[in-house]
Amino acid sequence: MNDYAVWTSASDTAPLDTWQTLDYYINVEQDDTLTLKAEADDRMIIEFDGTEYINIAAIGGYTTATISNVTAGQYVLSMQVMNDSNANG
Secondary structure (H helix, E strand, O other): OOOOOOOOOOOOOOOOOOOEEEEEEEEEOOOEEEEEEEEOOOEEEEEEOOEEEEEEOOOOOEEEEEEEEEOOEEEEEEEEEEOOOOOOO
16 A cells, blocks of 8 residues: 555545545546456545445455446546544554
8 A cells, every 4th residue: 555545645644534535537548348456544425337246345455446347438436535543542
């Protein structure tokens, strides 16, 4: 995650226990099958073109999802992320 982590702020992990949403507008240049790979600390939901493909509910949850039959065009990749508060900090 040191190289590819995504968060709404590079220096502030707050607010805890609150969903933060990041929307990316991506251009798919040719008809293709796409693969999403994700790992979260703590929670993450990823939607592609309004459909949920990944839902990680706890820290350490690594997963992949395949999106078949994607036609060329512009799409929204939406990531919702949350840092949970806990007694250990």
